[in-house]
Amino acid sequence: MKRKLLYGLAFLALACAFTRCEPLGTCKICKQVTYVDNVLTQEGSETQYCDAKLTAIENTPDVVSGNTRVTWECR
Numbered sequence: 540m541k542r543k544l545l546y547g548l549a550f551l552a553l554a555c556a557f558t559r560c561e562p563l564g565t566c567k568i569c570k571q572v573t574y575v576d577n578v579l580t581q582e583g584s585e586t587q588y589c590d591a592k593l594t595a596i597e598n599t600p601d602v603v604s605g606n607t608r609v610t611w612e613c614r
Contacts, residue, residue, distance in 0.1 A: 564590045569613040576606050588613075 571583040
């Protein structure tokens with residue numbers, strides 16, 4: 540019984556370690572922002588993105604409609 544519990548805890552620890560962003564690759568915190576006449580008017584909440592999702596966000600083109608531009612900013 541103790542051995543099964545120990546194996547279960549070890550598996551859980553490994554699963555947690557492999558699902559975090561930092562050990563796997565590149566991560567950044569990004570938010571979607573809106574500019575009107577080059578003045579920041581709205582900011583989305585910041586979220587951490589890693590690897591493929593981060594690449595997709597960084598390659599997303601700005602959406603421009605008249606004098607309004609919506610873009611992603613990452614740090």
